[in-house]
Amino acid sequence: MGRWDILIKKEPNFLNSNPMTTPKKILLGILSLILVPVFYIVVSLLLTSITIDPTTDIEQPNKLIFLTTNGVHLDIVIPKNEIDTTLLSGLKLNSDDEYFSFGWGDENFYLNTPTWGDLTLSTAFEAMLLNSTTLMHVTRYKEKRANWVKVRVNTLELKKLNNYIHNTFRLDKFGMKIILKDKGYSSNDDFYKANGSYTCFNTCNTWVNTAFKQCGLKSCLWTPFDYGLINKYE
Secondary structure (H helix, E strand, O other): OHHHHHHHHHHHHHHHHOOOOOOOHHHHHHHHHHHHHHHHHHHHHHHOOOOOOOOOOOOOOOEEEEEEOOOOOEEEEEHHHOHHHHHOOOOOOOOOOOOOEEEEEEEHHHOOOOOOOHHHHHHHHHHOOOOOOOOEEEEEEOOOOOOOOEEOOOHHHHHHHHHHHHHEEEOOOOOOOOEEEEOOOOEEEEEEEOOOEEOEOOHHHHHHHHHHHHOOOOEOOOOOOOOOHHHOOO
């Protein structure tokens, strides 16, 4: 058998290979890109709708804290006189500040996306799908805002909430909060280094919901959305 006879005999294997293999792989890849986010949203909506009832306590809720949102990102607002000295220590403040809001989130997202118009696909991808460093965002207010949602708490729940927020701050070797100088959006807010990693399963709103859950307050089973808690307290 000559060289050309061998090549001719091998040729049918090439001709009979499945030309649809690559298109099928591409189609499966596209379907995965569509179905995974859809599955995430459906599960998120389901778990957000499930309410974890507050832990029963003899002490009546006689104090007020608040929830506030920019439409996507949820923050906890606490009156200055209800913030314990441990949490208040190391925070930038003025004598006329009366309320402090606390939020937690992705460092890159916070610093490089001051408005939603600044959001890029790469920033969103990194924040949602990659473990990333985080910051605490603290905003100071001189007076209460009308759109804040009231949440009634008792002394024990408030103490647990103070501890939860304080433990989220990353501390330096001297036990002090680490502020990022001149990184706030305005003159009344600041960023501090935080503990924890941000992912699509551990979002800024998950952080708030976990705080409420650990303090024994009404919460969602799990939620990446801001409206989950807002709707339960409005």
